[in-house]
Amino acid sequence: MESANLDMTNEKQEDTWISQLAGGLVHELKNPLSTIKMNLQLLEEEFMKPQNRKEERALKKIQTIINEMNELQNILDDFLRFSKSQTLECHPHSINKAVEEVLDFVEPEAFLNNIQIRKHFDPHLPLLAIDKNLLKQAVLNIVLNAIQAMPDGGELIVRTFANGNDYCIEITDTGYGIAKDKQDKIWEVYYSSKKKGTGLGLPTTMRIVKAHGGTIQLESEENKGTQFTIRLPKHRICKDHETLHSQG
Ligand SMILES: Nc1ncnc2c1ncn2[C@@H]1O[C@H](COP(=O)(O)OP(=O)(O)OP(=O)(O)O)[C@@H](O)[C@H]1O
Ligand SMILES: [Mg+2]
Missing domain, CATH: 3.30.565.10 (Histidine kinase-like ATPase, C-terminal domain)
Incomplete structure (x- = not known):
């Protein structure tokens, strides 16, 4: 099995460093994000059967935030896939x-x-x-x-x-x-x-x-x-x- 860096040239070294830094940051962001999402899902469950208009509105807002959270997670996953593909096997x-x-x-x-x-x-x-x-x-x-x-x-x-x-x-x-x-x-x-x-x-x-x-x-x-x-x-x-x- 042989491995090779995708970015081999010297001028790309800085790019690699920046992408590693950004990749690390994205990783760090993903943990608190999933905690927030988990808590939102628990909150959603609590409001699943809204008793009044106010609770109905709250449920809608929670669901909107969950959808946006999912979107955010997709963006971060795409970024990680992009910055991670560093070696060929x-x-x-x-x-x-x-x-x-x-x-x-x-x-x-x-x-x-x-x-x-x-x-x-x-x-x-x-x-x-x-x-x-x-x-x-x-x-x-x-x-x-x-x-x-x-x-x-x-x-x-x-x-x-x-x-x-x-x-x-x-x-x-x-x-x-x-x-x-x-x-x-x-x-x-x-x-x-x-x-x-x-x-x-x-x-x-x-x-x-x-x-x-x-x-x-x-x-x-x-x-x-x-x-x-x-x-x-x-x-x-x-x-x-x-x-x-x-x-x-
Ligand atoms: N087969 C295609 N027909 C028409 N436009 C295309 C096609 N392939 C790519 N494009 C154009 O190129 C752009 C960039 O494509 P790219 O795959 O990089 O990103 P994307 O599809 O917009 O988002 P994602 O990151 O989800 O792939 C697209 O938004 C689209 O405008
Ligand atoms: Mg595409």
Whole structure:
């Protein structure tokens, strides 16, 4: 098993330090938050059968605070996931299998949203030295965005294939697309056009793919759809199931 820091360069050391500091702070915040939430839930139970208008109003307010607490916890969890993905642990894995597992996971949500999932996997791809869990997270973030971009249903087309020096995972949706002037912004930490988005999905994905020595390509047209292509370099092939060194 080999590990490598995602941020290897000197100029990134300060970033790493700041993200560790912020990660620590978020951790510290989570404990009192869950105590507050637990107490609010107990309070909610006490007011569950309101005796008068005043108690009814109190119950509503408690429930609003609980919802906001949940939102806050989600934001902190997203942040922790983002700041935590510091090391790669690479083993030989099938990228088809990793992608398939992501699609299995989102299938119920896609079904509910009237989205057809179409898979075109190249069955001859070799095993690659990847951190499967992190790569799955990278793909999941793109797939979730694709689903969220098709509120009225559509198609999610996922292909894997070899191309030149790369093995590719291509994720296409028929959603609302991304305007040209936003196509750079979407990679920025905390950029989100969604009411409940934290804007950490794509920066996390980019970080993970780069750590694997890969790249991501985006093509999108408004009201037509969006295509993300993750390219992983072929030099990550695992020969005879032997684990390769991560390229950091
Ligand atoms: N497939 C897509 N179709 C249309 N817009 C997209 C797509 N993928 C990403 N975007 C745009 O990029 C923005 C940033 O995406 P990102 O995943 O980083 O954050 P988010 O989805 O808003 O929030 P979250 O942190 O919950 O993922 C989105 O808010 C959206 O505007
Ligand atoms: Mg997202």
